[in-house]
Amino acid sequence: MEERQSFVKSVRLDKKMTIKLNNTFDPANEKHKIFFPSEKEVNSDPFSFRLHNVAERVHSGTIGEILELIEKCEPQIEKYKGKLEAFLENDNEFNGTEESDIEFINQCNWKIESYILLFLVFKINLKIRKAKEDDPSISSEDFKPIEDIIQAEIDKTEGFDSTECIMERSIELQDVFPHFLTEEIEKFVHGKKYICIPAVKITLKVLERVLMQLKINMNLVKMNNNKNYPFKNVLIYTMKCCRLFDFLFSAALDDENDILYKNKLNEEADLLLDCLEFSTPKDVKLHRKNLLTGLNNMNYFIAVANQGFKDEGFFARCTKALSWAFYYKDKEELYKVDSQATLTMLHKDRWAKVMDIVRNHYIKKRINAKDTSFSIGLNTLIYIPNYPEDQLTTANIEDISPPNMMTHSLDLPFSVGLDVDYDHDRHIQVRVVANDDWNRVNWYYGNVIDPSLDPVYYEAIIIHLHGGGFILGSSGEAQPTIIRFCKDTGYPIFSVDYRLAPEYKYPSAISDCFLVYCWFRTYAEKYLRIKFGKILLYGESAGGNCLLGVTSLCIQKGIEPPDGITSVYAAIGCGMNIFSPSLLFSLDDPILNASFLSICCQEYVDDETHLKQHYTLSPKFIPKEILKKFPPIRMIICGLDPLRDEQIRFVYKCASFDLNIHATEYRYLTHMCLGHNQEPYKLKEASKFLEQISYYISELGKMH
Numbered sequence: 001m002e003e004r005q006s007f008v009k010s011v012r013l014d015k016k017m018t019i020k021l022n023n024t025f026d027p028a029n030e031k032h033k034i035f036f037p038s039e040k041e042v043n044s045d046p047f048s049f050r051l052h053n054v055a056e057r058v059h060s061g062t063i064g065e066i067l068e069l070i071e072k073c074e075p076q077i078e079k080y081k082g083k084l085e086a087f088l089e090n091d092n093e094f095n096g097t098e099e100s101d102i103e104f105i106n107q108c109n110w111k112i113e114s115y116i117l118l119f120l121v122f123k124i125n126l127k128i129r130k131a132k133e134d135d136p137s138i139s140s141e142d143f144k145p146i147e148d149i150i151q152a153e154i155d156k157t158e159g160f161d162s163t164e165c166i167m168e169r170s171i172e173l174q175d176v177f178p179h180f181l182t183e184e185i186e187k188f189v190h191g192k193k194y195i196c197i198p199a200v201k202i203t204l205k206v207l208e209r210v211l212m213q214l215k216i217n218m219n220l221v222k223m224n225n226n227k228n229y230p231f232k233n234v235l236i237y238t239m240k241c242c243r244l245f246d247f248l249f250s251a252a253l254d255d256e257n258d259i260l261y262k263n264k265l266n267e268e269a270d271l272l273l274d275c276l277e278f279s280t281p282k283d284v285k286l287h288r289k290n291l292l293t294g295l296n297n298m299n300y301f302i303a304v305a306n307q308g309f310k311d312e313g314f315f316a317r318c319t320k321a322l323s324w325a326f327y328y329k330d331k332e333e334l335y336k337v338d339s340q341a342t343l344t345m346l347h348k349d350r351w352a353k354v355m356d357i358v359r360n361h362y363i364k365k366r367i368n369a370k371d372t373s374f375s376i377g378l379n380t381l382i383y384i385p386n387y388p389e390d391q392l393t394t395a396n397i398e399d400i401s402p403p404n405m406m407t408h409s410l411d412l413p414f415s416v417g418l419d420v421d422y423d424h425d426r427h428i429q430v431r432v433v434a435n436d437d438w439n440r441v442n443w444y445y446g447n448v449i450d451p452s453l454d455p456v457y458y459e460a461i462i463i464h465l466h467g468g469g470f471i472l473g474s475s476g477e478a479q480p481t482i483i484r485f486c487k488d489t490g491y492p493i494f495s496v497d498y499r500l501a502p503e504y505k506y507p508s509a510i511s512d513c514f515l516v517y518c519w520f521r522t523y524a525e526k527y528l529r530i531k532f533g534k535i536l537l538y539g540e541s542a543g544g545n546c547l548l549g550v551t552s553l554c555i556q557k558g559i560e561p562p563d564g565i566t567s568v569y570a571a572i573g574c575g576m577n578i579f580s581p582s583l584l585f586s587l588d589d590p591i592l593n594a595s596f597l598s599i600c601c602q603e604y605v606d607d608e609t610h611l612k613q614h615y616t617l618s619p620k621f622i623p624k625e626i627l628k629k630f631p632p633i634r635m636i637i638c639g640l641d642p643l644r645d646e647q648i649r650f651v652y653k654c655a656s657f658d659l660n661i662h663a664t665e666y667r668y669l670t671h672m673c674l675g676h677n678q679e680p681y682k683l684k685e686a687s688k689f690l691e692q693i694s695y696y697i698s699e700l701g702k703m704h
Helices: 030-035 039-043 063-080 083-090 099-134 143-156 163-176 182-189 197-223 228-252 267-273 284-308 314-328 332-345 348-367 479-489 508-528 542-556 581-587 594-604 644-656 684-702
Strands: 048-051 054-057 276-279 378-385 427-434 456-465 493-497 530-540 564-568 633-638 661-666
Touching: 063 099, 063 197, 099 143, 099 163, 099 182, 099 228, 143 163, 163 182, 197 228, 197 581, 228 332, 228 581, 228 594, 267 644, 276 684, 284 314, 284 332, 314 332, 332 594, 378 508, 427 479, 427 508, 456 479, 456 508, 456 542, 456 684, 479 493, 479 684, 493 508, 508 530, 508 542, 530 542, 530 684, 542 564, 564 684, 581 594, 581 644, 633 644, 633 684, 644 661, 661 684
Parallel strands: 276 661, 456 493, 456 530, 530 564, 564 633, 633 661
Antiparallel strands: 048 054, 378 427, 427 493
């Protein structure tokens, strides 16, 4: 029963498993106890969820509660408007703040001021809704009662004198924040559409805590002689206020009838839970300890790498990084704050470099470890032709014609490093991993050894699509895991190095993945001398997004789709206009931070709103007629992943169409946990996670 009651928990953390939102609160301090719920509070309602030390009921919420939360937050917002510039202008101790931080502060103030508009719109909307609930005779056509409500709220708000003023201000906002849709504001103001109360309540609750943290740290700046530490926290929590502005508007647009907001068991819950199972560590206390050790380790490397990249020149960077590595040692709170500052304020020009260092550190640590499990019979790179006439663009993404390479007999052999001048626009790099060389191809020269030999038959082959938010990642980084899955399943794996943003925007990545799939369907026997019973797709994060897009394109164009797909913590929705409660985790997640998510969206896709709604970019929008033709789907979901809820929604959507889908959620694992069975995490649950992926792939390969 507990399993069935817990599906609506957006983030399932027990009291000891909480990832803290703050660095200054003391649970032993009586004044701070309001932020740490009692065991009775946590256990009183089976639907309660845990988010940053706050016990909330995801499904609950009333008009009165939202209005009360706005009344608490609005004065704080008013109070701190413009205060950050005052800190910088009036105190010489902050003169060392980076110029980009000052730009960031200006942007933050713009968003903080914009809260006033959003709160006004919400209050008008809620009071119109309440009036209609109290008096059902009032309709949208009864302008007088509605106009009276609107004007009464406008009169109470400084800086606004009419609905025209509200709309003018919303148009100004849309120029800065494309996801802030003026037409939606107009619907809210006139009561033609209601805000999503459960989603708005969750977001306002988190905003309330962030504002309190902001207040505490601002006071600490005034009282403390060493002001740099609390001032960094001021910047961090100010940025979190800005991120919450994005989330709050998107939350208002969410659907109150969504599966995530159901407050009781029903047929919908049964439908979801029939294809969703959960995994919980046997020893949660040990798991928590190891998880926090690993996360602290990541915070340490992010802080050190960021300090190094503030200097020019390789030697200067190495020297500075080394000195900071010694300085941060045994100063956990300091490097955690500096890591949070790096992630939250995100200097875009050096962020990717910082994360590359961190990611490569862990990858190399795993590959260079004395572990024979990373040796494999075949591990080489080939280059698939990126046929120009078949490349996808925003102009032809809706085309239903299959690619020319499949309808015409073309000469499209692969190449190898010896005879190819690798060009992203002309070639797609693919890593070939297999237990044994099938001895039909000369991998040195890239030609068939003996055409008279019969092709080698495999029960299935796997096309792998790596993660990295469309801006990072490679098949090289993925080697430890794809080698393991190759050994576990016996299937050869072909890992695609698709083009990355910002140099290559959407749909370049999915175009590369799709064309590689088409090439294997059409030319693998001719040029690689292999035959296969099934072709499976496997991908994690952004790669999980791409594999769903590839499958959709196959169905759209009348091509035989893959025989099965396995996604791991897939990105189902792309864009800051898509809300789910678990996204709030990204506020302080060192692995998948809100700022990183925002940059991924900005770098990968242009601002055209219609693109962000396309199902090859956001699979949550895959139309019914395409989704119903999907092959068997297996999904691995992480309970502490900001992307968790969209995956749950996708599972439910597939189940409602009676698809062959099954998912496993690992409640206490984070995004990008494929290597968390290794140092410094050493999570037994991560080993189970890897075993489940192998099991799902094997299951799909053997399915009749």
